[in-house]
Amino acid sequence: MPAMRVRIRGRVQGVGFRWYARVQARRLGVAGWVANCPDGTVEVAASAEQSRLDQFRRALQRGPDGAVVEGIDDLTPVDDHDFPFAVRR
Helix, strand or coil: CCCEEEEEEEECCCCCHHHHHHHHHHHHHEEEEECCCCCEEEEEEEEEEHHHHHHHHHHHCCCCCCCCCEEEEEEECCCCCCCCCCEEE
């Protein structure tokens, strides 16, 4: 199954970004997780059909109200996807 792992830069902590990612992932049937990083970014790992991953990535690019996404960096995908999609601390 296709997978992605990304780091999202910008004003993405303290604005409900993890909760937003969880809601969007569950709506789309995407497995994986989201976590805040110490440097102020947010990391997301996800697995689903490619069309669902594409929709999920577009949702991450928009982000929730209050977020300002400056960019999304692709990372090497991992194999530890939670289902249902989870918020990690």
